Amino acid sequence: MNNEEQVTVAQQHQRLMWQCRRGMLELDILLQGFVERCYHDLSATEKLTFDRLLTYSDQDLLEYFFQQAQADDKDIANLVISIRNAITP
């Protein structure tokens, strides 16, 4: 990987981290923790799903994470489960 590419990977990471700054502490912890620990292990398609997940409203995300509702989109629903499971106590 050359220097320029490295910069973009780092920038991409920071952009994601900022987009995981949400209006609720629960989401901050779930999303930021996931990006820090697990995001780099995702496949390219999963990464795109994660990008899509970030466009959902905070309230919808909260309801998915706390199983009060389920996302219609199967990929999103699966990702929600992975994020929930990735929480370290």
Add this chain to the structure above:
Amino acid sequence: MTLARRKFDTLVIGAGGGGLRAALQLAQADAKVAVVSKVFPTRSHTVAAQGGINAALANVLPDNWHWHMYDTIKGSDYLGDQDAIEYMCRAASNLVVELEHAGVPFSRLENGNIYQRPFGGQSQDFGGKQAARTCAAADRTGHAILHTLYQQNIRAKTHFFDEYFAIDLIKDEEGVILGALVMSIETGEPLLIEAKTTLLATGGAGQLFRTNTNAHINTGDGLAMALRAGIPLQDMEFFQFHPTGIAGKGMLISEAARGEGGYLTNKNGERFMERYAPNAKDLASRDVVSRAIFIEVQEGRGCGPSGDYVNLNINHLGEEVLNKRLPAICDSIRTFLRVDPAKDPVPIYPTAHYTMGGIPTNRQGQVVVPIEHGEEPIPGLYAVGECACVSVHGANRLGGNSLLDIVVFGRAAGNDIIGYLREHRYHRPINESDVEQAMAHLTRWDRKGDGISVAGLRGELQAIMEKYCGVFRTEEILQQGLEKVLEIEQRLDDVVLYDHSKIFNTARIEAFELENLVDIALATVKSALSRQESRGAHSRVDYPERDDKHWLKHSLFYKQDRRMAYKPVRLKPLTVDTFPPKERVY
């Protein structure tokens, strides 16, 4: 370097409910409005308010605004300004109906009226039976209000600067506020937004404390911007804490858990609340339970490997009862702690929740500072919402009153700004020297070399604030706290960034936030040390009583010489009789 500039009639900093309500009022009056927000607007913290918004609609039980006013004043432990409180409670019903018309889907009763739920601190007939005053849109009231206001602003052509970070206010030699220096988070480029009026609506500062319920964005930036512009902060010693937050994470476990029969134990398995409150035990008031938890941990009886929390036991209630009565709480515990509350005890610790203090304003939202006799507005500067101190919450906020605060005073500020713009039609010139200080603040983070990390110092600050300025306050502890925060302030000079790139350099943003937190921490600990009484959320073990003779007054902290000043509480309402201070018993 040539600095990019944009001009607007009004610059609103913050896109929560407070900022958006004000912006809407202005945009609908054809003012040219810019809203700057460090996160996408609908990710503002207002979205977290699930409980609801207070208004005496009397849809479920008898009610009127005058009772609501009484409850708010009593809740404030008589530190709230009675004119502002009357104004807010009178305006409440109209504003809720207006929100409904704008599209907020409030839950309904069978007869079609807005549903209202009972909350703590609400009474009928000036302290009589429980009232039901909180209007809710299911569990998504804050979300519904925020999204509705955002859509309306888009329609009214408000100009949004999403993911822009406000750094400092711009003030000229005569003390007029001329806008702010902001920075695009994406590109790292600074931008000078010139405005005839600037409104701060940046929300609370829960991130001051290690354990808190607030989103990570709540770093009190607007409060620190005001301090640096020479404006004092009011009543910063009053910070609302809840006794039962999830240890190490902060999320709230509501009182319902103890209401249903939950109890607290220390590492010896002792039900320690019996020692602190022999009658009420685990159901004693919030501050008593919070202090007891602090003492248990402090004296070495905390649980866990570091002994830094106590246990909440609800397992004896049984899985069925828990799932039925406390489903959300249990799910949160399972997710964040990996603890099954039906089997094991739950680690908890007091958690910081709401910033009662803030930028002093009058009921038009104008930022005001004391002069020899009375006070005067800072020309061109307004503040609303959790960053402002009107003061309607005084020493303690009632649940459901802050969503009300942001819409009532958001609208009021919008209206006052419209009048101001009519009288001030032209932008005042900005000189190089007016921008210098803000630019120096920005470039300070270009410094390279070795030093301490932002995250490390922020962690230290939060731990210090929790230990020395949290729920257990004495002269000695606060004095130590003050010294420690001053030491952190010194060490801030040694903080350097390792990443100097421009694009999405979030480390730089976090450095600005840390500076802001340090300024506010000083204001908080100094104000708490100075106030030698217990009132509302500020409870001093060495001065356990409220002392109206000496302390029925607002505190003001100035950054420049770390001076404290005081101003009287406005005890005279607009039209009704004063509620004179009485002992606060529930």
